[in-house]
Amino acid sequence: MKLFSTSGRGRRVGTFAAVATVVALAATGCATTGNGGGGEAGGDGTSTIAFLPKQLNNPYTDVVLGGGEDGAKEIGYDSQVLGPLEASASAQIPFIEQATQEGTNVIVIAANDPDAVGPALQTAREAGAKIVAFDSDTNPDYRDIFISQVVAKDVALIQLEIISEQIGGSGDIAILSATATATNQNEWIKFMEEELESNPDYADIHLVAKVYGDDDADKSFQETQGLLSSYPDLAGIISPTTVGIAAAAKYISTSDYKGKVALTGLGLPNEMREFVKDGTVQEFALWDPAQLGYVAAFAGKALVDGTITGAEGDTFDAGEMGEITVGANGVAIVGPPTRFNAENIDDYDF
């Protein structure tokens, strides 16, 4: 009990310590600004581009952002990455507000929720920012252009094709997705479900479960474990998320299901290499995510320069990627997905 009883004076000393800490922290923040300020002063009048991924510290995101930073460098913009540590609907809003406050010229965003970021993006546009959505679209009302790596339907279909090849065209399959509200994952799943119903080639394939690993490695690992024990006859799992497929591969590779249950989806070659080599996974798909960020940066510049407005038929120069044409609803496509397997996986490093 004595340990927790405090006199007025003790408390004051405590709060003094807290003040000191805050001042020290603020001073650190101050020093950081000092450096940033120096950079800005050097590049006076430089346009700025802010990248807002769904969440930070996600390996896929890192590659996309790497491409984005390369693109920003080529177009001569100052770039910065802002974002939450967890991918929830509203977590991105403070970062949109921050970018707005800083007068950023271009905000490139992968939305956790197509509508939740809307009002904040609206405010940003009123302040003069151009909005480029990439990876995961916002409601089209709130952005100027959406850069999509591939046509969503192609991504969905290639995963179905691969799983169908691996399970010999018949059997029960399950989907291990990211969060239940992720825009892109849900769109792919919708296309897969439609295709399973309508395409006679897939008449013998049954989707028996959809589970959500929330893009958390541990949760995805457990969801895989749960799937395999609740559906003993499961022939294959599709995981349209890089975190999910890696976690699922990790579980399957150490279990009796290795080689018996097919696993495919969207994965990063660097994370999946060992599982392809040990036979857990035969083939999976993905695009080169770096291209996504790269093209988004060029689209942002074209919007700022006024060479495009995001209308259908607009074309803009995208550096190494050549000229890109904006399609219907302001969507610009970068390229088709790639299949990765034991033969080609060593050609990729991301």
Add this chain to the structure above:
Amino acid sequence: MATATRSQWIRRISGHDAVIFYILISVIVISMVSVNYFASTLTVGFLLIQVVPVLLIAMPMALVIISGEIDLSVASTAGLTSAVMGVLWRDSGLDIGTVMALSLLIGVLCGAFNGFLITTLGLPSLAVTIGTLALYRGLALVVIGDQKVASFPKELTSFVLSKIGNTGIPVIMIFVLVVIAFFAVLLHFTPFGRGLYALGYSPQAATFVGVRVGHAKFWLFVATGVVSSMVGVFLTLRLASAGPDNGTGLELTVIAAVLLGGVSIFGGKGNILGVVGGVLLIGTLTYALRLAKVPETALIIVTGGLLVLSVVAPSLIAWGRERIRLRRVHQNFQRQGASGANSA
């Protein structure tokens, strides 16, 4: 007020909540001087609208923690409210006012369920609300699934985001002030509120002096439920999107702010003014550090460190003072012993 003696005034201007405000003011001044873009009305608007959910839930949460309990299910209650509100609006054909009113009922039910388990069955609130944290979030997913409802009236979203004139202060702050005033009066100026402090110190003693312990706790949990539902409605309108994941992680920010505001995690201690200061301090510090380009990971460490400090510092200092006092007593004792030997 007029009768306050000099020492009372000194205590008032050097107490924990006062010091929190001094820190808050220093953070604001330092940020205005050293952080680019901080000194603007945009900051006032963005910052206040960001802290609204925390500020609202922190009010009943302070009372709950003062009474020696905790409620971890608040963010999930907000999420469930948002989900129900979305489904009602999409499917029921009721007008938005009725939908909002019905959504607040969710908070009453969630809170009453927590309260029932805690008071009637006598279960610890920590265990109960860890359970309902998952339960309510799960129910939210069941109610609305992986859908989102985004067709809310645009005027409501613009109303929630509207500002009072050129001040940058969101109109919604008027409502928040009413809620703060309600809980401040309840805690500091009613027998019920004073009873909560007694309850926090010792439920047995509180029972002896006539506090209806179960009754008090039950209504506190209903209060956190209702306010969490208000936050659910607020978030839904602010985001123009109803979904099961609205408000994720809010419970920890709220508890951190309440503790930083001087409420003791062991119960029995704290006041509303300090809690308001704690919420604004965490909010401002986070905002300023983000603008100053401190990486998000470092930011978590800062806020986490601050929290640990605010909880640990009083205990550590008390322990240190006790050590010094003991040593002094010991020395005095020895000196007396030595002089006693000389005189002999």
